[in-house]
Amino acid sequence: MSEAARVRDGQGVSAVPASRFAGLSRAQLAVVVPELLLIGQLIDRSGMAWCISAFGREVMAEIAIEEWAASSPIYTRRMQHALGYAPEVAGHGDVPTIFKGLQLDIGAPPQFMDFRYRVDDPWTGEFHLDHCGALMDVEPMGEEYVRSMCHDIEDxxxxxxxxxxxxxxxxxxxHRPPRAPADRHPHCxxxxxxxxxxxxxxxxxLLAVNEASRAASLELAPIEPGGPGLDDYAGPLLSDLDFTAFSHAALVRIADEVCLQMALLDRAFGLAVGKRATDVDQLLAIRRKQLTGIAGVASARLARALLAPASVxxxxxxxxxxxxxxPAAYVTASFDAASVTVTPGPAHEDDAWISLCGPDWTDALRAAVGGVDLHLDVAVxxxxxxxxxxxxxxxxxxxxDEPVREADEVAVVRFSTGTDFAFETRRSLPIFVV
Structure with a gap:
């Protein structure tokens, strides 16, 4: 793929930087995409811990509500259009369209949040969770936290x-937790x-504020048909998405969209925390802790998924x-054999994660390379x-020569069962009206 994909925007031709995921094979992408979805879910395991510490459980729940409500409508619509299952008339989509969106949402990563779907007709359906990784993380914290997540936040x-x-x-x-009896199944x-x-x-x-971000309207290269595999999700709703069935081009676009989901979620997180922080220093401290935790865990999971050696x-x-x-169209960076160079781009305009990093603060970058091997470090x-x-x-x-100590922020995220969660191979079946 060339350095810049040529994209028609209706008013001419504009250059969109080629995706960094394009260098992975189709088989690698099929492994990486669910990893990215799960990493997106773990962002809250990092961020909300520090919100509880700073503001308490009830305010943490308020932040979580605003964070997801100000981001998920944006990225849900983006994925619908990217994969060709957007409603023919905006705002008039059906239940299978909603369920397809959940299958490609960092709020519902496959298997870790094991949604099972039933469709009665285009306008009526049900789902239950055979396994809720988020519940497994929160139940040990007590019934108040379970109610905050499964009632206050979910509704x-x-x-x-x-x-x-x-x-x-x-x-x-x-039905939903707190579970009665304690081992009730399905979880909800x-x-x-x-x-x-x-x-x-x-x-x-806050949704309108986030809709004005660069991430919300970021142009990515379209899925060019031609290779083996599915280029869209325009067919029937499937019980489990088999990512190996998608084409290389589709998987590249999905990976970029999932990274944008994280950027939009983090931006909404910053907006929600900013409303409650005592000053900009407290907001910055919480955002940095959140980033450090997820940076380390994301690297560890990606390194395992890609079988990356413990080396530079x-x-x-x-x-x-x-x-x-x-995605590359969002974060302006160049890579060589042992370094990455970052210059201001759209992500900096959004005050995204990358804008927090640099010579004055290296914790997240150190956590990111430490997730591959704790002997690795960065000189910025x-x-x-x-x-x-x-x-x-x-x-x-x-x-x-000597390993560095894992950051406390990374250790906090390791509290989640998602850090070591293993995906399994499943058969993907179409879901028909009951």
Missing amino acids: PTFDATAVATNPRAQVRPI AWTVRIRDDHPPVSGIP AGAMSVLAVHPLFN SPVPAAAGTGAGWRADVVRR
Whole structure:
């Protein structure tokens, strides 16, 4: 693939940087995509721990509601259009469209959040969770935290996600935790109904703020047909997405979209925390802790998935596909054998993760290479502004004789069962109307 994919935008031809995921094989991408979805889910295991510490459980729940409600409608619509299953008439999508969106949502990573679907007709369906990794993480914290997640947070955020497809969709519980009896299975069950007499759901105020971000409208290269595999998800709803069935081009686009989901979620997180922080220093401290934790865990999972060696070369291969540096159209960076150079781009305009990093603060970069091998470290130096670019920085990956200690922020995320969760191979079957 060339350095820049040529994309028609209706008013001419514009250059879109080629995806960094394009360098992976189709088989590698089929492994990496579910990893990215799970990494997106683990962002909250990092961020919310520090929100509880700073503000308490109840305010943490408020932040979580605003974070998801201000991001999921944006990225749900993006994925619909990218994979060709958007409603023919905006806002008039059906239940299978909602379910397809959940299967490609960092809020519902496959198997870890094991959604099982039933469709009664285009406007009526149900789902239950055979396994809820989030519940497994929260149950040990006590019933108050379970209620915060499964009641206070889920009620508004499920509807907020559905509004991207149809504002008259309602997601309502059949049963949900706290579990009674304690081993109740499935973990929860919900109905999804779309009715003309349902009052339409509207977005929260922060949604409009996030919709104005560069991430929300970022142009990515379209999926060019021609290779083996599916180029879209326009067919029937499937019980489990078999990512090996998608084409290389489709998987590349999905990977980039999932990284954008994380960027939009993090931006909404920053907006929600910023409303409650005592000052900009507290906001910055919480955002940095969140990033450090997820940076280390993401690298560890990606390194295992890609069988990356515990070396400088292995770290570079992981950094190239790490959410911190993707998508390429969002984060302006160049990679060589042992370093990455970052210059200001769209992600900096959004105050995204990469904008937190640099010579003055290296914790997240150190955690990212440490996730591959704790003997690895970074040496970060400023890079003067060049023609057409602003001043940036360069991170050289180096190997130390003695391992560094894993960051406390990474250890906090390891509390989640998602850090060591193993995906299994499943058969993908079409779901028909009952």
